[in-house]
Amino acid sequence: MIQCWRLDDSRQSLVLGSHKDRLAEVVYWGPRLPDDEDLTTLYDAHAIDVTGGMLDSNPELSLCPEATRSFPGQPGLIVRATDGTPMLPKFCFAEAQETTNGLSLVYTDTTNALTYSARFSIHPRTHMIEAQATLEASAPVHLHWLSAPVFPGSQQSDEMIDVAGRWCGEFQLNRTPWSAGIRYRENRTGRTGHEHFPGLIVPCRGATNTQGHAYAFHYGWSGGHRMVAEELPDGRRQIQFGHAARMETEPKTRFETAPLYAVFSDDGINGCGVAFQRHLRDEIVTFPNTERPRPVHYNCWEAIYFNHNLPELKDIADRAAGLGAERFVLDDGWFGNRDDDTQALSDWEVDPRKYPDGLTPLIDHVHGLGMTFGIWFEPEMINPDSDVFRANPHWALGSEDQILGRQQMALNMALPDVRDFLFDRISAVLRDNDIEYIKWDHNRVLPMPDAAQTRGSYELIDRLRAAFPDVEIESCASGGGRIDFGILSRTHRVWLSDSNDALERLKMQHNAAIFLPMAVTGSHVGPRKCHTSGRIMDIRFRAWVAAQRHMGFEMDPRELTDEEAGVLKDVTSWWKTNRDWTYRADILRLDSPDDAIVAEQHLSEGGEKFVVFAGKAATSDQISPRPLPLTRLTPDAKYRIELVNRADAEALSRGDQALKSGPLVLSGGYLMAHGLTLPWSFPDTMWVIEGTLV
Known part of the structure; x- marks a missing residue:
């Protein structure tokens, strides 16, 4: 018996089908089909021929391809019993639940006592499809790999585009021709990473930014991912996304992928980009106050670094406000014994040497200028040279002889004691001071990938959001090292790159627009001589590049000439005048x-x-x-x-x-x-x- 299901919006149709109660497969995904399309006939028409040297029938390219079905490519699930014995599941249909814009399919393997579920939803306004897979077992099992529901790769495509990069050089697009075999990318750094943004674009032949058919994917998880784009010997193509392999270190009875966001466009790559922009801005990010315009941002990092001095900071705040800034962010160096980046991380108490009366005098001054106040934290990290590490060395993640990054280690966020400590320290700073904004940084990769680390960080952010619902949070990880829809369901802004070089930013922002809207993408006017590239650029170029996104300044305003200050004021005024409509504009x-x-x-x-x-x-x-x-x-x-x-x-x-x-x-x-x-x-x-x- 053939079973079929479909999800539609005004642009696209997604049709799934199965035979003999086997795992369903996507048999059509593309332009909207007629409402009276016969799905059983479509399922039959989808099947490819059989010829010499092949099996007598073709194994399904299912939502979770199974090795036990003689599937010739990468399986969608690799799992072992607690004694190490490989489990080779063979799933059979159990039930389907359909809603107006959703579909849930459940399959069971009675021999291995496993249950596989695939859930789909389609958003009629943003055109975004969300797909997620769950594996449940009657007894604990070890998970090696679980893909989100598998989508086919278009056979009308000649190439795929994925996203690479580096520190100060994020969002570089790679174009790889389809060919027999695998395009395999895996991020095992424990965070989303500058190097491996979890996205993929599959343009069909002739597609450009503005025309043609294209497909795109994003895996909404902050802990490192694996992507498989494979062309099988018979010509079919599959696309798999999931957590990086072997990230679940303990046997469990339940595993779940992050949401895989997928979209089809009949309007070129821009159609994919607009869908991601709108869906992220309107359905994922939850701003504390959607009626408040996005404020012009000032960050003091490249003005003072660790040299915190109250009179200077007040002077800088005066100048920033005069240029049009509406938010002042105090960056690294306000806490503990933090005079450089080698010490005091996790000692989250105001440094009395620099702030003998606490942060209140600076905050009051900033508020008196009409600006709100923000502050920098790096909660998931610890310096060995810190009071907290000396008291709790067992809180650090990884071995004692691990390679440090920026003289720091990661805290083990899976430990409740660590999360409780961080919640208490951060809460005290937020409770005792009128703070509206957190810049949340993450300046090193993890010593090993571990999904529990990401879940622990999510839990801490969720707890703080619940306790302080009016505080906005920026996701920064040495710039763009943790940008994904998983972290953005908990935060409100991303720091795209530590590079304030306007030329580099121009290109990075352009590529990131395939996934990110203006509302969440921080872009700052940097110093005349860029601190990360050494390039000297005119204030006009720097200002207009920043005005393409959520505008801010990150330089010492005391370096500006009168002419430069005038230009910056004018561009900032233009941005403020237009921000209400550009906030919701499609890039x-x-x-x-x-x-x-x-x-x-x-x-x-x-x-x-x-x-x-x-x-x-x-x-x-x-x-x-x-x-x-x-x-x-x-x-x-x-x-x-x-x-x-x-x-x-x-x-x-x-x-x-x-x-x-x-x-x-x-x-x-x-x-x-x-x-x-x-x-x-x-x-x-x-x-x-x-x-x-x-």
């Missing part, structure tokens, strides 16, 4: 025919407004920039186009170019087919163009 990556131009279009809900940021990352191969096509406009509508920063044109831009001279009114059809003709510019500059529906 659309544009297909630039000029490789030197990194461009994106932020389009408002309803499409009445947009802003184009066209950053020049290098010298163009030709004399003038090629026209830049826009996207998602109404072809027969007219738009008023205005260059916001026309005064930034250099003397070498000496023609009477129309966009420089004044506003233009152009049709959406023209702007999408031909594109905007931009003025000439130097590298490391940005043109900002506003569009308004006439």
